Amino acid sequence: MNTRKGVESKGKDYHSLSKNQREIMTMLTKEFETPKRIAIRRKTTQAAVYKIIKKLREKGFLTRSFTRGLKNIGRGNPQKGLKGLNNSTYVSDGNIRLHNQQFKIKILKGSRYYAQIRKKKNILIYEANTINIHPNSLIISSNELLHFYGKTPDRAMTLSLDYWLPYFFRLQDRLKIILIKGENTEIKQFNAHFAEVDNELAKDCNEKKYNVKIFADEDNKLCxxxxxxxxxxxxxxxxxxxxxxxxxxxxxxxxxxLRKTEYYTPQFVMKSLSGLIEDRRYHAECFKSHTKLLEAFGSEVIKLRKQVKSIGNKLSQKRLEEFK
Structure with a gap:
């Protein structure tokens, strides 16, 4: 079964492989990881990974055309992007995985062509991403194979924009509409998931079949x-x-x-996590109160401006001799 260009499983007896060989085979052909990412996930060296890849080739499980895994778009040319669900785009730069992104974009100017498309369909698949078509806006959902890895969430988001901004330009050209026009552009990301991969707590909970879900106090949504x-x-x-x-x-x-402490156990983490949620609740409440204070401060500033303007108008109407 050909799962990716350059990586091919020959259909041999999968169970004849060792545990390490099976794991790396799965990461290559099912999860589309690079040798570098595999080494990070397995906490080993790239040399060790390539050694196992060599054995998989010799046993006929991989073709010799295998050449270093998935394409890493980095900050290069993202226009090649995704051409179908058999390809995925990764940026390997850390262990925070950004995925499941959704955007709402206002259509600044439509076209007859776009109106014709809307008559035929309300959902469009463009470069593997799903586009929900509306009269005055588009809802764009990233496909399930689109991931961006960063050392931090902010870094992962920055890397994702290297893909999305050119994509939006291509999309407006495809639909013959205007989405991006200077300061008039209205793009809002309303959903995105950030996951820390190979998390120790997650590993323990998954092994013990613990179902861990935490909801935000401010709106009762899953966080x-x-x-x-x-x-x-x-x-x-x-x-x-x-x-x-x-x-x-x-x-x-x-x-x-917590990783820097000597008490880093799943039980200790779970207990500490409850404290973190309390802190998150506190910060959310502070954010709300600060927002209210800023709104109140803003209204007072507006009142003060009106008073100053009124006084200025009155002063400008007085004659010079009245000030003597």
Whole structure:
């Protein structure tokens, strides 16, 4: 079965492989990982990974055309992008995986061509991503194979924009509409998931079949889960509005801090995690109160401006001799 250009499983007896060989075979042909990513995930060297790849070739499980895994778009030319669901785009630059992105984009100017498309369909698949077509806007959902890895959530988001911004330009050309026009552009990301891969707590919870879900107090929406996407143990921030901030400010620093302690056990992490959620609740409440204070301050500034303007108008109407 040909699963990816350059990587091919010959259909031999999979169970004849050793555990390590099976795991690396799965990562290459099912999860589309690069040797570098495999080495990171398995906490080993790339040389060790290539040694096993060589054995898989010799046993006939991989073709000799295998050439270093998936294409890494990095900051290069993202226009080649995705051509179908058999390809995926990765940026390997850390262990925070950004995926499941959704955007709403306002259509600044339509066209007859776009109107004709709307009459025929309300969903369009363009370069493997799903486009929901509306009269005045587009809803864009990333396909399930589109991932961006960064050392931090902010880094992963930055790398994703290297893909998305050119994609939006190509999309507007494809539909013969205008989406991007200077400051008039209205693009809003309303959903994105940030997962820390190979998380120790996630591994323990998945092995013990623990179902971990945490809901945000401010709106009762799901904000944190333990997941096993793509057969990888992940601690994942999933709140539609705050996932990036939650992972950047709370969850990633939390896990990194605990790893430096001598008490880093799953039980200790679970107990500490409850404290982190309390902190998150406190920060959310502070954010709300600060927002209210800023709104109140803003209204007072507006009143003050009106008073100053009124006084200025009155002064401008007085004659010079009245000030003597």
């Amino acid at each position: 944190f889960i333990i997941d096993k996407s793509w057969n990888v143990d992940e601690a994942e921030a999933v709140h539609p509005k705050t996932a990036q901030r939650d992972m950047q400010v709370s969850f990633q620093p939390f896990f990194n801090g």
